[in-house]
Amino acid sequence: MKKHLVISTSLDLVRIAPEYVVYIASDGNYSTLVQRDGEVRMVSYQLGQVEKMISDQLGAEGNIFIRIGKSLIINRNFIY
Amino acid sequence: MNDVQEIRDDEIRVLGITADEGDDTFQSGGRRGCTWMSLLVAAVVCVAVLGMAWFFDSQSVDVHAVDAIVVEAEPSFFEPEAAPVGSREEWYASGIKSLADKPHTEVMDTMINDIPLRIFIPHNAVMSLQRDYLDIEDTTIVYVAQAADIRADNGEIVGAFVIKGEPLTQGVSKLGYCASVNGEIHIGMAKSTDLFEQAVRMGGCFFRQYPLVHNGTLVENEPKGKSIRRSVCKLRGQVFMVETLSRESFHDFAQSLVDLGVDDAVYLVGSYSYGWAIDSEGRRHEFGNKSPYLNGYTFPENINYIVWR
Structure with a gap:
């Protein structure tokens, strides 16, 4: 079964398909998740914690994401 | 949640690969660059050493092969090795012929x-x-x-x-x-x-x-x-x-x-x-x-x- 990323935001618990995430940016003690449809969610985790969640939940399927420096995780499928 | 590897601003890494599977971090230079370079040099040295060892080993095999030709075979109980019949001395030293001979x-x-x-x-x-x-x-x-x-x-x-x-x-x-x-x-x-x-x-x-x-x-x-x-x-x-x-x-x-x-x-x-x-x-x-x-x-x-x- 296809894995989903389950992540809690400041308002709710989000279950999102990995390919639906464009990038996650660091925002101090929080992170900003930008979806393919343009919606932006505030995630109540630091970017490093989001990175670990991706690795734990998606395993090898998480390799569509690339951590770039301290402040960005991008979905490489959106690199053109 | 805090055991994620630290990352610098000039590094990137692919997610979904644990540290045990290998450090998949790429960097533009610096300390890790030196580590990668060291590993690369070590690998090249290892390959060179193995290559030289193989080369000299093969040379020694050739020497042994030549020796095997020269060394007499060990005697076999059921098939005793007979010397070639008709040695060189029997026919070679038949006498120096005179130049006056036709x-x-x-x-x-x-x-x-x-x-x-x-x-x-x-x-x-x-x-x-x-x-x-x-x-x-x-x-x-x-x-x-x-x-x-x-x-x-x-x-x-x-x-x-x-x-x-x-x-x-x-x-x-x-x-x-x-x-x-x-x-x-x-x-x-x-x-x-x-x-x-x-x-x-x-x-x-x-x-x-x-x-x-x-x-x-x-x-x-x-x-x-x-x-x-x-x-x-x-x-x-x-x-x-x-x-x-x-x-x-x-x-x-x-x-x-x-x-x-x-x-x-x-x-x-x-x-x-x-x-x-x-x-x-x-x-x-x-x-x-x-x-x-x-x-x-x-x-x-x-x-x-x-x-x-």
């Missing part, structure tokens, strides 16, 4: 490893090559046999061939060679040799044939059938011809020459090809099939002979 061929029979051999040793005679017509009544000839092979499809001589300084063909289809330059006869095995050029320059002769023995070691050849075999050989500077009196394979013939003590030998046309030798008493020792010469058979233009006069 040209002739010393003919002697021996048996090496159950292979009957006839040895022809020319005395006071000079080797040359001859092409096309052979006068079977020529009394100046003390030994003659066919030398180089002829191709069945186009009648050309196989391999490089020089008569009296005239190059007739070139090529290295057979690695063995026999050359006569300035009265000295060279027998050997090489893909390229300047003896061809020397023979052309100095009016000598040169032909190629299957190598049988090179530096005292047997040389394997592709043809596997059995036939009457002939060769021109060199042993401690003395040149002579050897013929089997029974049908033998290349391998067995070459082995018998090795056991005879021959240093170098190349093949001559065997089978029923005609030739003869004149001994010290003027007797004619013929071999092969003479009838084509008596019946006016038209031989290929490039039929060629090694002739001693």
Whole structure:
């Protein structure tokens, strides 16, 4: 079964398909998740914690994401 | 949640790969760059060391292989190793012939490893090559046999061939060679040799044939059938011809020459090809099939002979 990323935001618990995430940016003690449809969610985790969640939940399927420096995780499928 | 690897702003890494599976971090330089470079250098050094070890090991194997040829086999209980019958001393030291003797061929029979051999040793005679017509009544000839092979499809001589300084063909289809330059006869095995050029320059002769023995070691050849075999050989500077009196394979013939003590030998046309030798008493020792010469058979233009006069 296809894995989903389950992540809690400041308002709710989000279950999102990995390919639906464009990038996650660091925002101090929080992170900003930008979806393919343009919606932006505030995630109540630091970017490093989001990175670990991706690795734990998606395993090898998480390799569509690339951590770039301290402040960005991008979905490489959106690199053109 | 805090055990995620630290990352610098000039690094990237692919997610979904744990630290155990490998550090998949890429960086533009700095400390990790040095680590990667160190690993790369270490890997190259390891490969180089392994390569050198393999090289020297293979060299030592070759040495052992050569030693194996020289070292005698351990005696077997059920198959005791018999020394080759007919040692070199039995026929080689047959006496120094006087230069006053007329040209002739010393003919002697021996048996090496159950292979009957006839040895022809020319005395006071000079080797040359001859092409096309052979006068079977020529009394100046003390030994003659066919030398180089002829191709069945186009009648050309196989391999490089020089008569009296005239190059007739070139090529290295057979690695063995026999050359006569300035009265000295060279027998050997090489893909390229300047003896061809020397023979052309100095009016000598040169032909190629299957190598049988090179530096005292047997040389394997592709043809596997059995036939009457002939060769021109060199042993401690003395040149002579050897013929089997029974049908033998290349391998067995070459082995018998090795056991005879021959240093170098190349093949001559065997089978029923005609030739003869004149001994010290003027007797004619013929071999092969003479009838084509008596019946006016038209031989290929490039039929060629090694002739001693």
